[in-house]
Amino acid sequence: MSLLAAAVRRRGPGALAWHLGALVILGVVLYPVVWTIGASFKPSAEIIGALDLFPADPIGDNYTRLTEGIADIPISTFFLNSTYIAVGSVIGVVLSCSLTAYAFAKVRFAGRNVMFAIMIGTLLLPYHVLIIPQYVLFQKLELINTFTPLLIGKYLATDAFFVFLMVQFMRGLPKELDEAARLDGCGHLRTYWSIVMPLCRPALVTSAIFTFINAWNDFMGPLLYLNEPDKYTVSMGLKMFIDQDAVADYGGMIAMSLVALLPVLAFFVAFQRYLIDGMATSGLKG
Amino acid sequence: MSRNNGMDRRQMLKLAGLSAAGLGLTAAGCGSGSGSGGPVTIRHSWWGADDRAKKIQSCVGLFEKKHPKIKVKTDFQQYPDFWKKFNTQAAGGNPPDVIQNAVTFLRKYEAKNVLLDLAPQAEKGNLDLGGFRSGLEKFAEIDGKLLGVPVGSNSMALVIDEKVYEKAGIAPEIGWTWDDWYAGLRKIRSGQNVAGDAGPHGVMYLYDLILRQNGKAFFTEDALGFGEAELLPYWTEALERVKAGLYADPNKVEQIKPASATAKGLSAGEFTWDNFSVRYSAEGRSSYGLAPIPSTDGRKTGQYLGSLMLSGTARTKHPAEVATFISFMTHDPEVARIMGYDRGVPATTAQFEAYEPSDAPSKAIAAYETAIADAGVLEPITPHPAGADVIEAAFLRISADLSLGKTSPKDSVKQFFSEAKTALASN
Amino acid sequence: MTHIHTSPGALATGGDRSAAKRNGPGGIAPPVPPKRRDSGENLAGYLFMSPWIAGFLFLVAGPMVFSLYLSFTEYNLFEAPRWIGLQNFTDMFADPRWRQSVKVTSWYVLIGTPVKLAAALAVAMLLAQKRWGQSFYRAAFYAPSLIGASVSAAIVWRALFSDDAIVxxxxxxxxxxxxGWIGDPSMIIYALIALTVWQFGAPMVIFLAGLKQVPRELYEAAEVDGAGPWRRFFHITLPMISPVLFFNVLLETIHSFQIFGSAYIVSNGSCGPADATLVYTCYLYEQGFVNSRMGFASAMGWLLLLAVGLVTAVLFWSQKRWVHYEEGGR
Incomplete structure (x- = not known):
């Protein structure tokens, strides 16, 4: 509050209104998160009805409950599966999308314009039309209940958005650099790997983080394709929690919800500059 | 620039390392090799809740000790989610090896060749079909195929909040009628300001009994056994009772799902399978008992013994192990002592005699099933056509829409028959 | 699956004027106009493009064609597809639950998207003022966009909006x-809309970037002319950020059509009560995977594709009237 007061002294009453407004919005936006943190330390019976954000006597029971796992499966299994899929997706997206983007931005080949238009088209394609036929495809290939259906698209650059983002970024790179490389006798592969990729780091990091978070949060993919609980991701583990313990163990479910968010929140705190600043400005350059 | 490059590569390596570690772990996690000598892993899925999970886990532990070469992995979900998942798995070509099953699903999955015919396994001696009570081993025989083995028998009942019923001075007995029951609802409402029932008009199995009391049934061999003339008055009356507060507030019932309305104090009773009553005392604060199904004429309740079954799936790579496991779960006395009446009164004599109920709910179930058996109200079960499960879900959902005031009784009835027609045609 | 759950954050943060510009009146322009082609370049291009080409053929184009075929059949995954002509489509139009799913989804898109974008723009304008703590607020407001699509958020939402809880x-x-809103068929959709509005941070970041590009001199000149804040907003801000606005409208609308996870979890897997949260994807999932009507579900998918295509076309067409590009264009 003293900071606020100082700000008001310096900038006048407009600043006070600004800060008050921002704080009110902040309260509304963060309320669900803070509520979850508080609720995870409350006994199950008090979670819904109690209005206090934080309990008078916080308990750790909800968290110790998590160490028992769900249906005999330790929570760590879900986290490992999610990590595997998320990291696998990141590698796939970074490699395949950057290759495609390089071709669009730096190679002059026949049919490029048409393919670029198609790629933009898939960016706007609602996935509904693909759910059933892709499922049938993977069923025929006997790939249901494997991670392959969840990963393969990432290795085949089907995330048009990231291709688009990287094309934008590569176009912004100074032309002299790759022209110089060509004069030095570098082929496209060398130029791509040693010159363009290192320079694209901001776009790659942004794509990587979003890919990780999307894969981590994905619900429908695992719901359709994973059948055995020991292959479940965190999202599906949470779903199991709802199915099995909503009655008996509301607290455990809330605690698990919070734990499931931690990796996403950690990425956000660590990389928020990349996510917000880098993206907003790098996009505008194009 | 070269430093940047190095950073990238190092990060990449780290990521690659992580994913390799993940791969290793997953590979180790799903080693279900079936080579000779190595242990065989079978997967058993069922519906239920946490309390059943603990019991099944103990049984599986016992089984694995006695059959060290067979490992059993289990998972479970709520009833509707279980069948959603199972249907997807069966279609996807990798259903679990052993499932908990019910009569509604037999024809549906038989028509799709999903279920394992257990008869050959019985001939080979992997599955013991001896010692079943009152012919229950024939329960899942369809067209000469044995599609499941009953684990226990159950029957529809009215679970009541005993404290509320006592206070209202209502003592349900065999032979009471729907009029008696309805009078009770009004008494409870006026006396204690509580709804008397959670809303029975969405429970397919109860409506089946009401139809049977009147010489019909919910299903014939391949169609519905009733028409708009029956359902419209039933649902019209139900809506009036919801509005009068005789049936529980549907908004609240919706929000406490998957908990039971009676256990949560929203109603003084609800119609369900008798073995479910084991759950109530764990979930709720009052004491709960079983009351008989009311009848129309004071005699015929239309009841039959239902049963949960264990079925194998046709695509299993280990039919012998599947049969061994099912045989164990249905005959081992120790299993009976662990499971109690959780899945109904044990189907085999060996298990029936091994378990002496000591807790009140189980004693009540035993007393209830003995009482209805002695009263001679039990009839043979009618098989359900393929698509019955979709119809059951539609019946429940549309009746809820009706209670919530979203549709008129007339439109609800129309909608139900239209959906039932589609379900029977496409399954 | 790659199209599933692209968070609005993921799509939106790439949102920028150049994107809108590129898709502007001139149509979709290639990144660099091609000048010289030779066979070496062609080979290199196709090699680099090979993952994308394979992905497009096997995961997008092929499945789309297959799905078009399936939409004229009855197919339950167990038996071979059976040709039934237009039956799936006539069934669909006669099906009140399908109509309900269209109604629910339209309502969600028509209310959710404008409210979310209005909130995003309002907060972006507040944050556009350079003040102490600005970047902190921006980060904090953005956070829900990352977690809003998760199962966790939906679980928390169900708790916050249930009977006797805070709301x-x-x-x-x-x-x-x-x-509680969760059990009330007329209210639960607003709990879902609140969940999407809560994620206003992603479009907000894009609006902020757009607002930063508006030259200060324009405002100063307008102030000299005596224009009040409303006039400044409608005559300077709105036209100047219209490309960004267009981009946000486009992506948020398309994204909203695809809601599934939050509706599924908030309604405890029932998409109810009384089908009140039966969004299009929920019904497609139920028909396809629960009732084994893969043909019907495919037909549903194609119909939505046509609908979204139509909405997109209308948006692109309408932008001539209200989107102002700084250079080129018209």
């Missing part, structure tokens, strides 16, 4: 007796 109690303070 219900707050209403009672104002004398409104609705009870």
């Amino acid at each position: 219900d109690r707050t209403q009672k303070v104002f004398g409104v007796e609705v009870g």
